[in-house]
Amino acid sequence: MNSMIGTYGRIAVLAFALAAAVAAPAVAADIKGAKDYPGIKRYEGASIVVYSTQKFTRYILPLGPADEVEAGDKPVFTGSKEVSGALTRLSYTVPAGISSDDVFENYRNELAAKGYTVLFKADGDAIGKRQDAIFSGIGTQLFDFSTEAAHFLTAELAKDGATVDVVLYVTEFEDGYTPGIEVEKGQAIVQLDVIESGVLQDKMVTVSAAEIGKGLAAQGHIALYGITFDFAKAELKPNSRPALDQVAQFLKDDPAMKIHVVGHTDNVGGTETNMTLSRARAAAVVAALVTQYGVSANRLNPAGVGPLAPVAPNDSDEDRAKNRRVELIPQ
Incomplete structure (x- = not known):
């Protein structure tokens, strides 16, 4: 009898579980x-x-x-x-x-x-x-x-x-x-x-003053991706501030250093348009370093090469983002 009750109980539990599964x-x-x-x-x-x-x-x-x-x-x-x-x-x-x-x-x-x-x-x-x-x-x-x-x-x-x-x-x-x-x-x-x-991009692009010095010593140039602009514009975006802080600190730490500030673009748009845009962006960086940080203008030379020095193919959004940068090169 107990065995039969146990069997009926297991059947009832199984039936309830199946019904619950159907209803869930x-x-x-x-x-x-x-x-x-x-x-x-x-x-x-x-x-x-x-x-x-x-x-x-x-x-x-x-x-x-x-x-x-x-x-x-x-x-x-x-x-x-x-x-x-x-x-x-x-x-x-x-x-x-x-x-x-x-x-x-x-x-x-x-x-x-x-x-x-x-x-x-x-x-x-x-x-x-x-x-x-x-x-x-x-x-x-x-x-x-x-x-x-x-x-x-x-x-x-x-x-x-x-x-x-x-x-x-x-x-x-x-x-x-x-x-x-x-x-x-x-x-x-x-x-x-x-x-x-915003923050997502900033996390991977800010380079410290010490890293700028090491990069210039080891490679002769360093790319900065934390200096940003709106599409087809040369006005610095507010989130460029951390990167500019580090550039200014590097120049303060090495007062004899003079640098070229070189703007780079992707290939979206005409070559001449991008050449003009890259020069204007480099000039905006120089102006910010002079007016906001007190760096002497004779230590900075703005230049732009547009899309002529890519570091990646221009066939995807991710790679085009790598080509849009500002580089520092010792004079």
Whole structure:
């Protein structure tokens, strides 16, 4: 009798476990190597179906509708700004039966709770006549033909010297070629692009005064990546200050040293344009060292070689970033 009770008990436990497994929500099945961007939670039960990262890129941040496209089917927004930094791209599918309205509101609340400021928001047709082109570069047509139930926003968070920009697009799948992705018509889908700039770049580029001296002694030149400028401009960005501090300290420690300050660019744009730009950037560095740090102008010679002395191929964003630099060379 006890044996039979034990058997019935085990059967009951097994049946309960099976029922619980059926009732429990499915665990998100992400593609290999994918992970959420830290600090931004996914919608419950969602799966990452497309994932990519870049250490550095330039990104056009939408601040208005996408009503036109240019060469290469790139969207043109009525308002936008360029940002640069590390890019994380995440495409999610949400469990069937949940509306894009619900998913979008959850993301809005999540971003608001984290302190993000919304820069642009639109729904449906207000996202633009060519919203189909906004995410056409992710390697699938998951979002290209699913515009009617769409919601879009751009948001920004500035904190502790870093800036995080978010581009969020939530809609319901309608049609498109989606190899390797299981998605049903009407299923909510999410595209999340996150661009992080500031501290992330500063951590790998600041060179100390002592390291400048060692580099010049050993190699005859040293590249500085912590001196930064906006795209196609020669005004020093505020995050250049730590690098300039170290250059000034090096010159103070070695008062007899005279240096060439040489600007370098990538090959985006014409050669003459980049030559002019590189010279202007070198001159901006010299001006800052003279006016802000009291370095004698006769110790500094600004020069620019544009794209003519690359240290990497100009065929990727990461390598082009290596070519954009300021070098110091003893006179």
